[in-house]
Amino acid sequence: MKVIRNILFWFVLSNSFLLSNNELLAGSQCDCHAEFTWIKNTFEKNDAGFEYILKEKGQQAYDLHTAEIMNMAKTATNKADCIKLIYRWFKFFRKGHLGIVDLKKDNEPVQLIEPDKNKVRMHEKVTLKEKSSIVRLTMRANPHL
Structure with missing residues (x-):
């Protein structure tokens, strides 16, 4: 009786692991048309x-x-492509003001926008010296000094 119970236990345990693993694999799939329709209408x-x-x-x-x-x-069949499409649709309205985040993240990173190297290069630069920065921060934190 004990052997049958052990076999049954391992059978149930292994099947539950396989089911949860299949659910994880299916999680990267999505019905992008339905997702987009819902977002558009909302x-x-x-x-x-x-x-x-x-x-x-x-x-x-x-x-x-x-x-x-x-x-x-x-x-589109996967989440990453769907997220990019929805973000592309959002950019019609206000660039940089709207975004989309997958709350159930997959292991693959998704970069929605490419950094603009010209903006970084042309941006104002400020040179700080450690001693003067510490003095300024100290004065800001405690103006009564």
């Missing part, structure tokens, strides 16, 4: 600046952009 109903952008860029430009992303979403 955004259209709830974004405060949606009507303003339609007036600025025009309904036709919005419809063309949305149709392009919708067609691409039909063929």
